[in-house]
Amino acid sequence: MHKADLATEIDAAGNLIGRWEAGEGPAVVIGSHLDTVTSGGRFDGALGVLTGLDVVRRLRA
Known part of the structure; x- marks a missing residue:
């Protein structure tokens, strides 16, 4: 998230939040x-996180 230049915070539940003020x-x-x-859905895990970061990268392009 830092590489994507997002402002980051960790909330009270321990969630990492990245924010882009556009x-x-x-x-x-x-x-x-x-x-x-171990047998979560097809798009669980790193793929969903990386997809969000890729959306930010493409919107900034």
């Missing part, structure tokens, strides 16, 4: 998670 207009919220479920 100015006026509607907000876009993307969420994902990493956990230890």
Whole structure:
């Protein structure tokens, strides 16, 4: 998230939040998670996290 130049914070539940303040207009919220479920869904884990970071990278391009 630091490489993507996002402001980061950790909330009371331990969630890591990255924020990109892009100015006026509607907000876009993307969420994902990493956990230890061995047979989680196809898009659980790192792929969902990386997808959110890739969206930020593409929007900034």
